[in-house]
Amino acid sequence: MDTNKIIFTRSEMLEFNRQTLLRRGVSLESIADIAYKQQKRYSDDVTFELCLESVEKILSFRDVFHHVQLAAEIDRLAEEKMFQGPIQDIIFEDFGLFGIDETMGLDVAGLYGTIGQTNFGDIDVNKAGIVKDLNEFGKDDKQCHTFLDDIVGAIAAAASTRVAQISNEDLAELDDEGHNLFKVSGE
Numbered sequence: 001m002d003t004n005k006i007i008f009t010r011s012e013m014l015e016f017n018r019q020t021l022l023r024r025g026v027s028l029e030s031i032a033d034i035a036y037k038q039q040k041r042y043s044d045d046v047t048f049e050l051c052l053e054s055v056e057k058i059l060s061f062r063d064v065f066h067h068v069q070l071a072a073e074i075d076r077l078a079e080e081k082m083f084q085g086p087i088q089d090i091i092f093e094d095f096g097l098f099g100i101d102e103t104m105g106l107d108v109a110g111l112y113g114t115i116g117q118t119n120f121g122d123i124d125v126n127k128a129g130i131v132k133d134l135n136e137f138g139k140d141d142k143q144c145h146t147f148l149d150d151i152v153g154a155i156a157a158a159a160s161t162r163v164a165q166i167s168n169e170d171l172a173e174l175d176d177e178g179h180n181l182f183k184v185s186g187e
Helices: 010-023 028-040 048-059 062-079 086-092 100-126 129-137 148-172
Strands: none
Touching: 010 028, 010 048, 010 062, 028 048, 028 100, 028 129, 028 148, 048 062, 048 148, 062 086, 062 100, 062 148, 100 148, 129 148
């Protein structure tokens, strides 16, 4: 892909994000796993495939593309000690009172409203799956995942919320007997 251009198609943004995340040790499946486990608490009908589809959809959004690319780059620069002054240590050490990384996460999760942000809060506090791994690996002397762990958690939260919305839309189309109200007779 041409990295000198600044406008990309949704499929290009998805692929750039997939590759950026993989370079940082994050698979799309590991993000979908968090969304799946979060939604499985509320619905037995949730599928991993829908969660993965939701992660891919979210990673194709322009705003999310920008967040993923910026988060990965900030963390990489901190690993290479490229920042000056106290911000280098604040980012590299993932200082608990920093909060800008969570603000970026809230912005991504907010694409799916307050429920997305609430889901992000749950993931951020409980450090599920790959978010926990990124957070722990970011505590060593070589890796920094200050921004990426929050962005990954936010993507999982947004995917979880998208899955819940799709499930509720499907339920809204059923009558009291569980028949689809919009299905044409004979289909």
